[in-house]
Amino acid sequence: MKKVAIIGAGISGLFIANLFKNNSNYEIKIFEKNNLINLDEGYGIQLSVNSVRLLNKIDFHKFQNDKKFNPDKIIFYSNKSQEKFCDLYISDFNSHDCKYTTLKRSDLVSFLKDKIQDLIKTNHSISKVDQQNEKIHLTFENNETFECDYLIISDGVFSKSKNLISNNNTKPRYNNTLAIRGMIPNSSNIIDKKNISLFFGSDFHHVIYPLNPDGDLNFIAIMKYKLSDEELKNYSLFNDNAFIKKVLKNIPQESKKFFDEIKQLKIFPVFVTDHFFEIKKNNIYSIGDAFFAFPPSFAQGASQSIEGAHELFKKIDSNTENSFFEERVKKIKMVNKRSKINQFIFHLSNPLTIFLRNIFLKKLVKNKKFLENYLGKIYR
């Protein structure tokens, strides 16, 4: 029996653990630095059909229907007037039991954690990785050690494991954007509760989408914002009321109409990866944000984490020589390019370019060939 160690109990680590769990050839352990897996956070996540198809392999289609939602379309709203100007039917990519899904991140994590709870060791932050012969030796900050045949690194965008292996050569970069997140309770009547609403703004966009059939909504905005090195080092800044007020002042006036309704508002900086790092050690792999993190404007981070985890599981389980790294890089490059394009076009501020963008978008959302190329290549 082969021993598999997974570092980090986020979406990618928990999903790959679920895949290995049903295979008696492997014994798995997940090491998580925190003392519990936080399920309080109610913020949302969007899952496109590529990841829902893979989640269904571990029975996501049986997961409580009152905790997930299947929006039909994305409704685009223009900058100044904030009026609806076109729709994109994401449900065109759905199949019978595989539909574009929105839900609370905590509900997804709870679903992923449920069947593997006993395999998770909390309070285990990795501090050393050694490889001798075929075995990999792990040491944790609490001085415990563990020996394994495979090491799967899934400890997120700031991956300490990747830093240990690369001698600190893999730092993520601040994307010059802040994410502003919150929830809009179902009592609100401000917006369509059955679809995803995407509002363009100048150097700013926001998205509101349903989290469940009850009509609870998720709010997420991305704002261009420069931060100094000092500010970036000071994480308490993002809980500081004066700083939050200063950031909120930058929201374009026309986009402010929902702000009174938002609960649990939080601001945090968005970090992305610039370069791919191939781990040139036997049987050590990274997945999820530890592999590569892109701007959130294509809502693909979790879906790609799930796809990558599934590809790695297949590679290890079938013991093939196929290059997990190269295949992943190909797909991630496509997603990263689209995420950057999206952010660029969502944030236009020049009236002429906005006018042209809106004309093109109205045509493109109806152009099947374009949609197949831009979305289908990622979603299928």
Ligand SMILES: Cc1cc2nc3c(=O)[nH]c(=O)nc-3n(C[C@H](O)[C@H](O)[C@H](O)COP(=O)(O)OP(=O)(O)OC[C@H]3O[C@@H](n4cnc5c(N)ncnc54)[C@H](O)[C@@H]3O)c2cc1C
């Ligand atoms: C604003 C924003 C909105 C987003 N919206 C979407 C969306 O709608 N749809 C979508 O698909 N994606 C979205 N994403 C991206 C998505 O959230 C991430 O890509 C995804 O959560 C990555 O999962 P992960 O498991 O790789 O990492 P994480 O979820 O970061 O999990 C890493 C885990 O490792 C643990 N860990 C860290 N260090 C150590 C250590 N030293 N030792 C042990 N454990 C450790 C952490 O505590 C954590 O539990 C969004 C991202 C942002 C920033």
